[in-house]
Amino acid sequence: MKTSLIQKAINVLEDAHFRVSDCSIVRSCFDILARRDDTILLIKILPNIEGLNHKSALELKNVAVVMSGIPLIIGDHTKNSILSPDVIYTRYDIHVVNIDAFAGILSGRIPSIYSIRGNYCMRIDSRLLSNIRKKLNMTQEELAYQLGVSKQSIYRYESSGRISLNIAEKLMEFLKEDIMVPSDIFTLEINCLENEISTFMTDLKRMVLREFKNIGLDTSLTNAPFDILAREREHHEKILTIVSDDCEGLKRKVEIIKDISEITGCYKVCISNRARDLDVLVIRPKELSEIKEVSEFMELLVD
Template sequence: MKSILTDRVVKILKDHDFSVCDCQSIQSCFDIFAKKEKVLLIKILMNIEGLTRASAMELKFASIALSGAPLLIGERMKNANLRDGVVYTRYGIHAFTCSTLRYILDEISPLIYSVRGDYVVNVGSELLKNLRTDAGMTMQELADELKISKQSIYRYEHSGVIPLNIVSELLVFFEDFNESDIKFKNNIFNEQKAGEKNREEIKSEIIAGHLTDLMKKVICEFNHIGFSTTSLNAPFDILAEEEEMVFTVVSNDLRTLKKKIKIVRKISDMTGSYKICVSEKKQDVDIFIIKPDELKEIGNSKELLKLLIDG
């Protein structure tokens, strides 16, 4: 079950000294928010094929805004189990098993990753060329030995990315080549970065179908006082950004507010960001709360931030 898998991931992260916020009590594009040296936004799905493009874009955008790395952890892909030690990709997001997460945190980096259904490894862009030239072989000669095309050798040498079955043959063929020469292609925990154009492209793919009339009103008022806003399926309903970031929870339902606010408070403390609740009703909650009509009276973003600091 998803809850059991989520609990396992939370335990692994805590065992490795991460501060962890478990978000599984609400619907969200990420189920775990974790921070140590790096910020991780983790989606948990038993079958990673269940991650839709829309949810992936929300996860990516949240990761960009929070300078974090989006991750997907699951157990299956279609009808097959995910292999431990293998990193998969879903809409550009690294995906792997719970055990693989532990390998990575223990700095036993995965040697294998999956690309379009093939298992490949990265030996570095110079290694294969050096092995071939040291052996006095041409590309064509090596291609003939491996029973592949010269173009394949050219591609492997320039990218450093080689199918697993070819690597097995190279390990036998070249005495100076061993498994310690195999490196993982990317730093899995690299934060999600994007230029302004790419950021806006990702934002444009986020479907705002879950917006209530109240949320639309709040977005309008935030934009009016100078904030850039994005509605997300997350613990915070609206991410408002200017010089600072404001996690905004919007609802008239007290039960929903309390669930979300409990999580938003923790994420806010972990990131040093501001938090606010907007509701048309008087609510007994433990963060700064404002009504839409009161928000309308605020002149600019700095005035709102001062209210949050003083409040």
């Protein structure tokens, strides 16, 4: 089912004029990377969305931050139910949708309902609610009485714009106004990296991280087609870095990072003792250790 869902997602993205890289042939925290204009999506396909755990979510969010992208889960069901095409779900602060909802969103049909911890909610225009209430010459307490909620609840609705689905329906029926604000998977902002995830690290990866740091590159370990995402500070260039002596695995990863590099504009490089005849710049660990300045390293990538 996962393979079928991946292909459906790719078709939907391509129909919406996204450039797409299928990353599912290697172990990665995302299966698809897609870009349209300035929007970059990092998509994990999980037929059963309960397969997402904290570690996997953290890996996906961390890569999204350094790639300036948006993490997204496309799934089909939970243990007990099928995902609704009319709802945007969340898991570990990542938006989750089914394939029909995703296709609708890319076509401009954005669900108005979202689910948090099993509770169905809706976003409303909080300022519009406040203005309408005042035009009706109603206090927060009077509106609360009409809806059967507390005055504090009305204050919260007018502050946050978040409201349970059943109260939202009562509110709009009473006001005779549509104050709903559609949810949007493209507005999710993750502002900072969370703690690095402890993972097994080869001696080669440790060496590369150390040498990158010595020449002034910022680095993030990733569970992705690239092992390290390095960032050059002056011009904010990103470098997709494969670090491995596994010749068979290297070929698959190189094919993917070529796609990702072309889509995102990132540089690409492979650090390896054994790599041969790869369609990407290969730097031997000894050669890397002899590089003293970040400008020298970037010149190799440009050439």
